[in-house]
Amino acid sequence: xxxxxxxxxxxxxxxxxxxxxxxxxxxxxxxxxxxxxxxxxxxxxxxxxxxxxxxxxxxxxxxxxxxxxxxxxxxxxxxxxxxxxxxxxxxxxxxxxxxxxxxxxxxxxxxxxxxxxxxxxxxxxxxxxxxxxxxxxxxxxxxxxxxxxxxxxxxxxxxxxxxxxxxxxxxxxxxxxxxxxxxxxxxxxxxxxxxxxxxxxxxxxxxxxxxxxxxxxxxxxxxxxxxxxxxxxxxxxxxxxxxxxxxxxxxxxxxxxxxxxxxxxxxxxxxxxxxxxxxxxxxxxxxxxxxxxxxxx
Numbered sequence: 001x002x003x004x005x006x007x008x009x010x011x012x013x014x015x016x017x018x019x020x021x022x023x024x025x026x027x028x029x030x031x032x033x034x035x036x037x038x039x040x041x042x043x044x045x046x047x048x049x050x051x052x053x054x055x056x057x058x059x060x061x062x063x064x065x066x067x068x069x070x071x072x073x074x075x076x077x078x079x080x081x082x083x084x085x086x087x088x089x090x091x092x093x094x095x096x097x098x099x100x101x102x103x104x105x106x107x108x109x110x111x112x113x114x115x116x117x118x119x120x121x122x123x124x125x126x127x128x129x130x131x132x133x134x135x136x137x138x139x140x141x142x143x144x145x146x147x148x149x150x151x152x153x154x155x156x157x158x159x160x161x162x163x164x165x166x167x168x169x170x171x172x173x174x175x176x177x178x179x180x181x182x183x184x185x186x187x188x189x190x191x192x193x194x195x196x197x198x199x200x201x202x203x204x205x206x207x208x209x210x211x212x213x214x215x216x217x218x219x220x221x222x223x224x225x226x227x228x229x230x231x232x233x234x235x236x237x238x239x240x241x242x243x244x245x246x247x248x249x250x251x252x253x254x255x256x257x258x259x260x261x262x263x264x265x266x267x268x269x270x271x272x273x274x275x276x277x278x279x280x281x282x283x284x285x286x287x288x289x290x291x292x293x294x295x296x297x
Contacts, residue, residue: 003261004153004262005261006149006226006228008149009271011272012271013275033062035063035066036096036278037094038051038054039097039098040067041074042070043072051067058281079105083095090288093281095115097110112124117284121140122144134181138283141277142209143171145269145273149272154226157184158184160204160205161204162186162187162205163189163199163203166188166190175207176188179205196220197220201221204224204226208250210231212231213231215250215251216251217251218257224259225258226261229263233249248264282297283297
């Protein structure tokens with residue numbers, strides 16, 4: 001058996017196109033475009049690439065992109081003041097502060113200053129609380145993208161056993177909550193889990209989000225499982241090459257011989273993150289104008 005490749009890149013492209021069409025409809029109703037403000041502090045190369053790609057995707061989805069690039073020595077007071085201005089700017093529907101921040105800045109303090117209704121990353125403690133009690137709020141983009149891929153692949157998740165490997169606030173915990181809300185039976189596994197391979201072996205759904213290259217092996221998987229690989233790791237370059245290969249947290253080639261379906265790295269979960277960010281921004285725009293977001297978002 002060779003697993004079906006879950007094409008996150010194609011799914012994300014369809015979602016972005018749908019969001020772009022709905023953003024046009026929003027502009028016709030509201031008289032303005034949805035707006036996403038992205039704040040980058042410092043010159044981290046990876047963050048610069050992410051911010052650039054988010055800006056291009058925002059414009060392509062018929063939204064306004066407001067980029068704020070600040071020097072690495074920006075004070076916490078100045079950054080908090082910028083966030084406050086964005087909170088009060090009616091043209092801005094979503095605010096994203098690119099992480100990681102320089103060491104002298106308190107990430108949690110900055111995130112807490114973002115209005116929960118503009119927190120399109122879903123990191124604010126109020127949105128985390130809303131998710132945990134089943135209220136409507138913003139969910140972190142990566143786990144929500146994973147859920148979209150799972151729903152598209154499996155339909156109803158009721159009664160399926162799911163194992164989430166990793167317990168971060170950004171992926172692991174919200175992923176587990178979303179699976180629970182979809183009536184799956186959920187186990188969160190982590191570095192202290194006893195007999196991790198045995199725990200994973202029970203799962204109909206495996207979500208790997210631990211940041212260790214190719215950790216999950218084929219023998220860990222139940223035959224016919226659906227595997228969502230959130231990890232993105234760069235291996236050491238081979239002799240004569242400048243860059244190492246990008247791999248996930250799952251040993252893809254061998255896992256594909258056991259699983260029924262699996263996301264590749266790259267081209268699986270990664271493209272979903274920006275697509276869901278755009279979706280969250282559009283939902284925020286509708287809510288900020290006191291309108292119901294259209295079905296299909």
